[in-house]
Amino acid sequence: MSSFYNSPVAILYQAALPPVKNGIIKPMKPGGYSDSGADMAFTLQQAGIPVVTPVGHPDPTQVYDWVFPDTRQGIEQALTLGAKRLWLNTILFETHPIQHYLNQGIPVVGQDPSLVELYDDKWDTNALLRSKGLPIPSAHVLQRVEELESILQQGLSLPVVAKPIRGRGSAGVSLIHTPEELRATVKAMLQSAEFGDAIMIETYLPGQEVTLTVMPPGRYHMEGASVAKTRYWSLPPVKRFNHQNGIAPYNGVVAVVANSAVVSDEERRTESLQVLMRQCEQAAELVSARAPIRIDCRQDNQGTYYLFDLNLKPNMTGAGRPGREDQDSLSALAARSIGWSYPDLLVNMLAQQWHR
The missing domain is CATH 3.40.50 (Rossmann fold)
Known part of the structure; x- marks a missing residue:
């Protein structure tokens, strides 16, 4: 050591x-x-x-x-x-x-x-996860505004979320309620070319949002002992609240400590969250994660959780430097609930180093 x-x-x-x-x-x-x-x-x-x-x-x-x-x-x-x-x-x-x-x-x-190059594409990654039986919201890819009309004529159910295919957090993500708003948003996103020549529109999930940090297999220091984790494993889910127009705001605008909290032990033991944790662990295994990933999930109006965003590079800010007292990331919040301080989380992540 x-x-x-x-x-x-x-x-x-x-x-x-x-x-x-x-x-x-x-x-x-x-x-x-x-x-x-x-x-x-x-x-x-x-x-x-x-x-x-x-x-x-x-x-x-x-x-x-x-x-x-x-x-x-x-x-x-x-x-x-x-x-x-x-x-x-x-x-x-x-x-x-x-x-x-x-x-x-x-x-x-x-x-x-x-x-990362393979799985940074949200469309391809969601297709992989869906093919393995994981719950993924339905979505469409658009390269031209004209394609939207065909989708609307087929009876697209609103509201939907418009988002980049290779996005970053909530940047460029918006909730859309009407066909007119959708046409304007799709046109603006494609014309700006900020996100390239294609975007996604995805079924909006109106229920509780939680995010899960999934850790890779390895040896970890927990409660004073060295523990071997032979499979991917989840930190406790963190629930999000105080959304802005249905979307969790970018952490650079609103610190996550102001709109996020680890679920209670009682909530975590519910069947729906236990199933979700196993599903997120399966997703991490499917993308062969070598370091923590974060998966954002949300319930539909029937209470079923869906995985809607797999993030291979979760934010890892944390309290420590002067003036950063409110900068714990979602993963750091989750880690604190198992007794890991921000330094503990980082040292345990460092212990998962790998080489070719």
Whole structure:
């Protein structure tokens, strides 16, 4: 265990947009996750893990003092400064520069870039999950406004949610109640090309929304003991509330601690949530997750839960740096309910590092 604690780690952040795939664009988060990267680096350092940083004495208030860009140059700098493992707090894809270093056997924390490219497409991922019997809301892909008229004539049930195919959180997601509003929204989204040349419209689920963080198999430190988890396993569900026009707002606008809470033990033991947790674990196995993923789920008006958004790169902000007291992510909230502090969560994630 001493080598685990003594091996220096560097945190990478997203420096540029990922490549366009099949005409679909994945928008970039402002700052490229440098904020959560700084939270993680600061917290790991406070927990006694050696953290390599771009500057000798990083300022807790300056995010770029703590993280390296996920470019060839940024990765080389981190390794030159002594990093022995890399935390991929960034958006990955098949041709990402990290592939070169993975092929050299450097340990990483994060997903396999090839699988991220495959499963970052919400349409394809939902099709896979649906084909395996998991409950996924019905949806359509639109590349032209004209295609919408055919779908409306077939009796599309409103309201629906319009969303990007390779989206990021709730960015670009809107709830639509009328055909006129739908036509205007689809036209605006396709003409802007912000998300590429296709979008999704999906059945709106009006019931309770919960989000589940699913952890990969591995060895974890829990309640003072080392525990081997041989299968994917869920942290307790977190319920969302105070939606804005039916959609949970982006965490950069409203901190999740203001509109989210871990479900009670009694709720968690209900059959519907127990089934949902198993379904989310199955989904994580289907996409071969190597690090935590987060799956957003919601009930229809009959009370049945559906999985509507599988996120391979969940937000990992957390309280620690000055002024970040309200920045716990949904995964950090869930982790606290099993007795893990934010540092505990990060150290346990670090323990799941892997290499080729």
